[in-house]
Amino acid sequence: MIGLRTHRLRGNLVLLLLGALATAVILLPLVGLLVRAPWSDWPRYLADPIVRPAIWLSLVTTAATVAISMILGTPLAWLLSRADGRAAHWLRALVTVPVVLPPVVGGVALLLAYGRHGVVGAPLFELFGLRLPFTPYAVVLAQVFVSLPFYVLSVEGAMRGTDRRYALVASTLGARPLRAFLTVGLPLAAPGIAAGAALAAARALGEFGATITFAGNFAGETQTAPLAIYVALQSNPDAAVALSVAMLALAVLILGLLRGRWLR
Amino acid sequence: MSPPPIPSATRVLDAHVLARRGSFAVDVPLHADAGQVIAILGPNGAGKTTVLHVLAGLLEPTRASPQGGHLGQVTVDGDPWAGPSVSVAPEVRRVGLLAAEHLLFPHLTVLRNVAYGPRARGASRRDATRRAMAELEALGVADLAGRRPGQISHGQAQRVALARALATDPRLLLLDEPLSALDPAARPEVRAALASRLTAYDGVTVIVTHDPLDALTLADRLVFLEEGRIVQEGGPRDIVEHPRNRYVAQVAGLNLFSGTASDGLHVDVDGLTVVAGEHDHRGPSWVAFAPSAVALHPERPAGSPRNTWDLTVASVELIGQTARVRCTGVIDLVAEITAGSLTTLRLHPGSPVWASVKATEIRAYPA
Missing domain, CATH: 2.40.50.100 (RNA polymerase II/Efflux pump adaptor protein, barrel-sandwich hybrid domain)
Known part of the structure; x- marks a missing residue:
C-alpha cells in the first residue's frame, strides 16, 4: 500500500461507508467471540469430556481428508489440466458440483450411495460386511466429498499455469512420463498443491451438514469439533465458546499457510 | 532434393522429415556425418522448429510424402527412430534439445539440472554428479553449480542449459534459436562457448536460427527452408557466393x-x-x-x-x-x-x- 489518498476517497463517501460496514459485518462476530471467550478457564473447558475427543477426531479426519485428496486429486487435476475438449469440460463441471451443492444434500446423497441399501453400500455390506454410515470412515468420506473439488481446482489451475515445455525438456533428457511428472510437474505445481491442501483442510475442518447427515453425531465416534460446538451450545455454552476459539485459531493458521502461497 | 544417403562409417543422421499441420506440409531430407553442424535458416513459419521437433520425437512424422513415394523417417547411427513401422519415444532417443529460453528447472540447482539427464537415464547419483560437473566445467560455468536458475544471468543459464543437453551424450544436438532470447551483450559470450564446445562434440548438431551470423560462424552446412521445403543448401562459402533466393541473398549480404x-x-x-x-x-x-x-x-x-x-x-x-x-x-x-x-x-x-x-x-x- 502506498497510502490512501484522501482527496480521491472523499468523493466516494458512500462507497467508503459501505466498505466499512462490510468490514464490520465480518469482524464484529469474531470480536464478540473473542470478548466472550472464557480465557481464564480455558484449560478447564478444553478438559470437558466432549471437547478433547471432538478436536482430536477433527484433526485426524482432516489429516486423512487432505492425504486422500492429494493422492486422488493430484492425478485428476493433472488429467484435467492436460485434457481439452468436450469430455474434459464436462468432467470439470462434474467435479465442481460439490462446491455449489448444499452440504446437507451431499450428506443425503452419500447416505443413499453408501447406505445399507445404496448402490455402493449394499455390495460393500454383502461382500465384506462393511457398513460405512455413522462411522468415523463416513466422517472422512463426507469431508473428502466436499473438500476434494477445492483441491482439484486449485491444483489444476497451478498445473495449467506451468510451462509444458519443461515436461518436453525432461522427456528429451530421458525421463519417462511418470518420472517427468514426479520430478518436474509436481515440484512446479507445488504452490498450487499447498494452496489446494490448505483449502481442503479448511473445508474439512468446518464440514457440518454432510457429516451430521451421513455420519451422525456420536460423541467420541463421529462427533467432530463443529458438531460438538453445536451440541455444547445447548448444555455448556462456555465449552462451545472455548472450542470455537480453538477452531478460529486453527482457521487463522490455515489462512497463514494460504497467504504465503496463494493470497499474496 | 539432397543426394541419397551414402552408407558410411561416419554417417550419423539420415532423415527425411515429413510433417503436416493442416494445409502446411514440411518435406525436408537431412543427412549429416559425425561432428557436422547443420544450420536451418528461413523466415518465420518456414517449418524450422517443426523439423527439430520431429527429430526429437516431440512430433510424429507423417509417413507419406505430400507428393507420394517417399516415406518420412529418422535414422541415427543406423538405428531407426521414426519410420513406417517405428516410433521411438523422445525419452529413449539420444537427443539434446536447447531452446531460445533456457528452460532450466527452476526448483533444481544448476548441478542437479545438468545431472537430471544422466539420472533419468539410469546413472547413479555419484556418476551423474561427476558427469554434470565435467560438462559444467567444459562450458566454464562450474562455479555456478550450487546456484538456482533464478540466481544466474541469462547468458550463464543458456550455457548451463547447453551443458544439460550435452550431459546425456546425445547423438543429435538440437538447438532452436539458442541465442535469440539473449540480450545483445550476452550473445557473443554464449556464441563463443557454443562454438568451442561444438568443435569437441562428435554427434550431429542441428541449429535453427534467424541469425545469418550464427549460421555462418557455427555451421558446416546451411539449409534454407521456405514453406516447408529446402530452397537452397550448401557450405557457407557456396551460400555466400551463389545465393539463389531472396532470403539467402540477405544472408549473403554479409561481408x-x-x-x-x-x-x-x-x-x-x-x-x-x-x-x-x-x-x-x-x-x-x-x-x-x-x-x-x-x-x-x-x-x-x-x-x-x-x-x-x-x-x-x-x-x-x-x-x-x-x-x-x-x-x-x-x-x-x-x-x-x-x-x-x-x-x-x-x-x-x-x-x-x-x-x-x-x-x-x-x-x-x-x-
Whole structure:
C-alpha cells in the first residue's frame, strides 16, 4: 500500500461507508467471540469430556481428508489440466458440483450411495460386511466429498499455469512420463498443491451438514469439533465458546499457510 | 532434393522429415556425418522448429510424402527412430534439445539440472554428479553449480542449459534459436562457448536460427527452408557466393572474407590485417561482419578504431530508409547506413570515404 489518498476517497463517501460496514459485518462476530471467550478457564473447558475427543477426531479426519485428496486429486487435476475438449469440460463441471451443492444434500446423497441399501453400500455390506454410515470412515468420506473439488481446482489451475515445455525438456533428457511428472510437474505445481491442501483442510475442518447427515453425531465416534460446538451450545455454552476459539485459531493458521502461497 | 544417403562409417543422421499441420506440409531430407553442424535458416513459419521437433520425437512424422513415394523417417547411427513401422519415444532417443529460453528447472540447482539427464537415464547419483560437473566445467560455468536458475544471468543459464543437453551424450544436438532470447551483450559470450564446445562434440548438431551470423560462424552446412521445403543448401562459402533466393541473398549480404588467423586477435586477409573479435583458432579462417557494422566517415575518424580503411564508393543503393554503400579499395565491402547519414555524407560513386569496423563486430572462425 502506498497510502490512501484522501482527496480521491472523499468523493466516494458512500462507497467508503459501505466498505466499512462490510468490514464490520465480518469482524464484529469474531470480536464478540473473542470478548466472550472464557480465557481464564480455558484449560478447564478444553478438559470437558466432549471437547478433547471432538478436536482430536477433527484433526485426524482432516489429516486423512487432505492425504486422500492429494493422492486422488493430484492425478485428476493433472488429467484435467492436460485434457481439452468436450469430455474434459464436462468432467470439470462434474467435479465442481460439490462446491455449489448444499452440504446437507451431499450428506443425503452419500447416505443413499453408501447406505445399507445404496448402490455402493449394499455390495460393500454383502461382500465384506462393511457398513460405512455413522462411522468415523463416513466422517472422512463426507469431508473428502466436499473438500476434494477445492483441491482439484486449485491444483489444476497451478498445473495449467506451468510451462509444458519443461515436461518436453525432461522427456528429451530421458525421463519417462511418470518420472517427468514426479520430478518436474509436481515440484512446479507445488504452490498450487499447498494452496489446494490448505483449502481442503479448511473445508474439512468446518464440514457440518454432510457429516451430521451421513455420519451422525456420536460423541467420541463421529462427533467432530463443529458438531460438538453445536451440541455444547445447548448444555455448556462456555465449552462451545472455548472450542470455537480453538477452531478460529486453527482457521487463522490455515489462512497463514494460504497467504504465503496463494493470497499474496 | 539432397543426394541419397551414402552408407558410411561416419554417417550419423539420415532423415527425411515429413510433417503436416493442416494445409502446411514440411518435406525436408537431412543427412549429416559425425561432428557436422547443420544450420536451418528461413523466415518465420518456414517449418524450422517443426523439423527439430520431429527429430526429437516431440512430433510424429507423417509417413507419406505430400507428393507420394517417399516415406518420412529418422535414422541415427543406423538405428531407426521414426519410420513406417517405428516410433521411438523422445525419452529413449539420444537427443539434446536447447531452446531460445533456457528452460532450466527452476526448483533444481544448476548441478542437479545438468545431472537430471544422466539420472533419468539410469546413472547413479555419484556418476551423474561427476558427469554434470565435467560438462559444467567444459562450458566454464562450474562455479555456478550450487546456484538456482533464478540466481544466474541469462547468458550463464543458456550455457548451463547447453551443458544439460550435452550431459546425456546425445547423438543429435538440437538447438532452436539458442541465442535469440539473449540480450545483445550476452550473445557473443554464449556464441563463443557454443562454438568451442561444438568443435569437441562428435554427434550431429542441428541449429535453427534467424541469425545469418550464427549460421555462418557455427555451421558446416546451411539449409534454407521456405514453406516447408529446402530452397537452397550448401557450405557457407557456396551460400555466400551463389545465393539463389531472396532470403539467402540477405544472408549473403554479409561481408565475408577468407584469410589466415595469425594469432588470437588478427586475421590476414590478402595482405591486409583485420583486427577481429577474440578467437582461438590459427590458420585458414573466415572473417565476417554485417554491413550494418560498418561506419562511414568523410575523414579519417578520430580515436581511430583499429579497423579503418581508406576506400572509394563504388555504388549506392537506397532501399527504403537504408542505404547500401558498396566500397572498394584495400578491401571490398558493403556498408549499410541510414538514408539520413547518406545525405550528410554526400556519398556518390567515386567519393573517397573512410570505413571503420569495431573489432568486436568482426567474427573470425576456422575455414
